[in-house]
Amino acid sequence: MDDESAIYAAQGFGNALGIGAAPGLVIVDFVNGFADPAHFGGGNIPDAIAATVPLLELARSNSWPVAMTRMVFADDGSDGNIFSAKVPSLRGLTETSHIGQIVPELAAEAGELIVRKRHPSAFFGTDLTQWLTARRVDTLIVAGCTTSGCIRASVIDAMCHGFRPVVVSNCVGDRALGPHEANLFDMGQKCADLMEFAAVADHFKG
Amino acid sequence: MDDESAIYAAQGFGNALGIGAAPGLVIVDFVNGFADPAHFGGGNIPDAIAATVPLLELARSNSWPVAMTRMVFADDGSDGNIFSAKVPSLRGLTETSHIGQIVPELAAEAGELIVRKRHPSAFFGTDLTQWLTARRVDTLIVAGCTTSGCIRASVIDAMCHGFRPVVVSNCVGDRALGPHEANLFDMGQKCADLMEFAAVADHFKG
Amino acid sequence: MDDESAIYAAQGFGNALGIGAAPGLVIVDFVNGFADPAHFGGGNIPDAIAATVPLLELARSNSWPVAMTRMVFADDGSDGNIFSAKVPSLRGLTETSHIGQIVPELAAEAGELIVRKRHPSAFFGTDLTQWLTARRVDTLIVAGCTTSGCIRASVIDAMCHGFRPVVVSNCVGDRALGPHEANLFDMGQKCADLMEFAAVADHFKG
Amino acid sequence: MDDESAIYAAQGFGNALGIGAAPGLVIVDFVNGFADPAHFGGGNIPDAIAATVPLLELARSNSWPVAMTRMVFADDGSDGNIFSAKVPSLRGLTETSHIGQIVPELAAEAGELIVRKRHPSAFFGTDLTQWLTARRVDTLIVAGCTTSGCIRASVIDAMCHGFRPVVVSNCVGDRALGPHEANLFDMGQKCADLMEFAAVADHFKG
Numbered sequence: 001m002d003d004e005s006a007i008y009a010a011q012g013f014g015n016a017l018g019i020g021a022a023p024g025l026v027i028v029d030f031v032n033g034f035a036d037p038a039h040f041g042g043g044n045i046p047d048a049i050a051a052t053v054p055l056l057e058l059a060r061s062n063s064w065p066v067a068m069t070r071m072v073f074a075d076d077g078s079d080g081n082i083f084s085a086k087v088p089s090l091r092g093l094t095e096t097s098h099i100g101q102i103v104p105e106l107a108a109e110a111g112e113l114i115v116r117k118r119h120p121s122a123f124f125g126t127d128l129t130q131w132l133t134a135r136r137v138d139t140l141i142v143a144g145c146t147t148s149g150c151i152r153a154s155v156i157d158a159m160c161h162g163f164r165p166v167v168v169s170n171c172v173g174d175r176a177l178g179p180h181e182a183n184l185f186d187m188g189q190k191c192a193d194l195m196e197f198a199a200v201a202d203h204f205k206g
Numbered sequence: 207m208d209d210e211s212a213i214y215a216a217q218g219f220g221n222a223l224g225i226g227a228a229p230g231l232v233i234v235d236f237v238n239g240f241a242d243p244a245h246f247g248g249g250n251i252p253d254a255i256a257a258t259v260p261l262l263e264l265a266r267s268n269s270w271p272v273a274m275t276r277m278v279f280a281d282d283g284s285d286g287n288i289f290s291a292k293v294p295s296l297r298g299l300t301e302t303s304h305i306g307q308i309v310p311e312l313a314a315e316a317g318e319l320i321v322r323k324r325h326p327s328a329f330f331g332t333d334l335t336q337w338l339t340a341r342r343v344d345t346l347i348v349a350g351c352t353t354s355g356c357i358r359a360s361v362i363d364a365m366c367h368g369f370r371p372v373v374v375s376n377c378v379g380d381r382a383l384g385p386h387e388a389n390l391f392d393m394g395q396k397c398a399d400l401m402e403f404a405a406v407a408d409h410f411k412g
Numbered sequence: 413m414d415d416e417s418a419i420y421a422a423q424g425f426g427n428a429l430g431i432g433a434a435p436g437l438v439i440v441d442f443v444n445g446f447a448d449p450a451h452f453g454g455g456n457i458p459d460a461i462a463a464t465v466p467l468l469e470l471a472r473s474n475s476w477p478v479a480m481t482r483m484v485f486a487d488d489g490s491d492g493n494i495f496s497a498k499v500p501s502l503r504g505l506t507e508t509s510h511i512g513q514i515v516p517e518l519a520a521e522a523g524e525l526i527v528r529k530r531h532p533s534a535f536f537g538t539d540l541t542q543w544l545t546a547r548r549v550d551t552l553i554v555a556g557c558t559t560s561g562c563i564r565a566s567v568i569d570a571m572c573h574g575f576r577p578v579v580v581s582n583c584v585g586d587r588a589l590g591p592h593e594a595n596l597f598d599m600g601q602k603c604a605d606l607m608e609f610a611a612v613a614d615h616f617k618g
Numbered sequence: 619m620d621d622e623s624a625i626y627a628a629q630g631f632g633n634a635l636g637i638g639a640a641p642g643l644v645i646v647d648f649v650n651g652f653a654d655p656a657h658f659g660g661g662n663i664p665d666a667i668a669a670t671v672p673l674l675e676l677a678r679s680n681s682w683p684v685a686m687t688r689m690v691f692a693d694d695g696s697d698g699n700i701f702s703a704k705v706p707s708l709r710g711l712t713e714t715s716h717i718g719q720i721v722p723e724l725a726a727e728a729g730e731l732i733v734r735k736r737h738p739s740a741f742f743g744t745d746l747t748q749w750l751t752a753r754r755v756d757t758l759i760v761a762g763c764t765t766s767g768c769i770r771a772s773v774i775d776a777m778c779h780g781f782r783p784v785v786v787s788n789c790v791g792d793r794a795l796g797p798h799e800a801n802l803f804d805m806g807q808k809c810a811d812l813m814e815f816a817a818v819a820d821h822f823k824g
Contacts (some may be wrong), residue, residue, distance in 0.1 A: 419794050536778045572737045
């Protein structure tokens with residue numbers, strides 16, 4: 001995307017936001033169904049889950065606010081929406097279904113916020129914004145899946161809600177690599193900083 | 207993207223939403239600065255503007271609610287946000303700047319809503335949602351630019367707010383064609399129907 | 413409040429909105445804990461619950477979309493917010509607590525939306541808006557408690573989101589009658605029509 | 619309201635929130651039309667405007683973020699909503715109308731945010747939330763009018779968005795004193811701390 005990057009640079013896109021004083025971590029939709037290619041998974045999602053384990057440790061050791069999202073639809077279909085009309089298979093992600101549970105290696109600890117959502121964005125129709133605001137978070141470190149779906153939507157919303165988003169590029173994954181790369185490009189140009197986990201860890205060392 | 211389409215189809219994405227009983231039209235950011243490659247324009251944006259002229263006529267002749275968006279930042283910089291930190295050149299889009307005015311061929315008529323926004327999405331921090339809801343719109347026909355930026359953000363939000371989005375694929379444009387195509391793919395899989403203007407016009411004939 | 417009504421009338425407040433073509437019903441926080449003066453109840457809340465039974469029947473017999481709200485906080489306190497800091501006793505309203513369950517006489521049927529909220533308004537941090545929008549509701553019939561708390565907040569938000577609110581005045585209740593009356597006055601002047609259940613039932617007869 | 623206060627106290631309402639580390643100030647709708655009993659004014663609004671002058675000085679001398687709201691409807695009526703259907707006289711508050719301008723003694727300085735709104739709440743359909751979030755405000759000091767209208771709506775929303783609201787009780791006013799008092803009571807019980815200006819000034823001394 002060299003030509004495209006040149007166009008964006010000439011028009012003033014892609015400025016670095018930097019990491020602020022008060023980070024928070026959100027892990028988006030790392031649930032069993034997205035770890036499994038037979039449901040919504042595949043591609044580099046398993047690698048991204050593995051890479052998020054030390055990121056979650058970093059967050060906990062630094063006492064950042066930590067939130068984790070799940071897609072959760074009602075058993076009786078009462079909360080069906082346009083998203084579940086567009087992707088009907090999502091309706092299987094219910095409160096108790098196996099595919100809807102957070103993967104065991106990233107299970108939440110007491111005090112970490114579980115966000116149940118029915119939209120791509122972690123913020124839409126949820127309490128995440130005000131939870132982060134009340135904790136005075138200024139920078140949102142983002143991991144999860146999929147890069148082209150719920151990550152993209154959550155990162156745009158994070159920016160709009162007043163948080164500087166940092167997409168940890170090896171901690172986000174997608175079922176197909178073309179959309180993964182295309183969406184990293186868009187986010188890096190327009191709404192987020194992109195950093196590898198190692199660079200994030202370095203930043204908080206010492 | 208044939209391989210990717212196969213993965214998405216197998217997992218249940220890309221279901222058609224269809225056009226409902228009550229369409230509305232939103233035209234996103236077709237302002238002078240996005241028609242001009244020296245500012246934020248280029249690529250296929252001029253073609254998309256030209257193709258939107260008959261779409262706007264269709265909307266008016268059918269008495270659909272019509273909304274048009276502009277990016278408008280305050281002259282004194284008081285409303286700067288994370289988006290304008292990421293893309294500082296956007297701050298030149300002010301109430302009276304030439305680059306911030308809607309292109310003449312798509313100028314609003316009395317009664318059409320002008321939405322001033324400071325975020326990618328036409329819905330974020332604006333009254334657009336409730337304006338459409340109060341008019342009982344169920345389907346949002348979308349034109350404008352850029353496909354990978356404000357169109358993508360607006361279309362996701364349209365879906366989340368309960369409207370069926372239809373992206374008129376030759377009435378949206380972008381400064382660079384790679385992101386244009388990648389974002390059409392994402393939207394078609396996850397949040398919108400994609401239709402050429404001719405197909406939209408056919409639908410409303412007779 | 414005769415003098416006050418005269419001031420409001422002179423300044424143009426209190427215009428009737430009327431009932432539109434597509435009503436929906438929301439029942440706010442009629443849960444065991446608000447039916448019980450030992451928790452959050454008292455006043456005319458029991459009467460309002462009793463009066464809401466035939467209102468719910470009217471809604472079901474006319475196939476209106478029906479939503480019911482509950483306050484639900486997490487067992488581990490992870491989702492504490494400013495509201496629960498102001499009123500700490502609310503934290504006892506959890507997913508499985510007796511006081512947090514909808515009263516038996518108004519239990520939801522399959523397909524009716526249960527809205528879990530952590531704020532006064534039925535709309536804040538929930539999916540209610542888009543659920544009503546997707547169903548093209550234009551008028552929101554409101555019952556529940558408390559008039560001065562979650563009803564007031566929900567009714568203002570209903571108006572802002574583009575729905576015409578009708579407060580069914582004998583189907584809303586409060587623990588104390590002064591705030592009940594004061595808030596009926598405010599809502600009638602600024603954001604809702606006030607109607608007794610009998611008048612609502614009459615409207616939909618024939 | 620002694621009896622009522624006892625009921626609320628027994629049920630756990632009215633806990634003090636306290637002032638946090640990072641205050642911001644919002645002044646709601648102190649425009650010419652609300653200073654004038656011939657339009658939307660009267661009661662104790664003039665006193666509240668006068669009392670807000672030193673509050674604004676305090677904010678500026680402490681470099682708090684300052685936001686001021688105006689109701690602004692479009693000249694062509696295109697943005698009419700349910701609120702302006704309920705109170706049609708509000709439509710006269712336009713961008714350039716005399717009654718829509720902020721009163722001269724509280725005119726904004728460069729860098730202070732002017733929030734144009736078409737709803738009671740300063741937050742609804744505006745950028746105020748993310749503007750405060752991006753500046754890491756944790757406590758919102760509130761002045762303006764009317765206590766029973768736009769103050770009440772703004773204060774509930776401030777709480778929901780994650781800010782601790784402080785209503786400066788002599789810097790808010792209403793056209794009629796009954797609703798003024800009733801709404802101060804509700805806000806003090808459920809969503810805000812109430813403080814006189816002198817107490818706020820004392821808090822920030824030294």
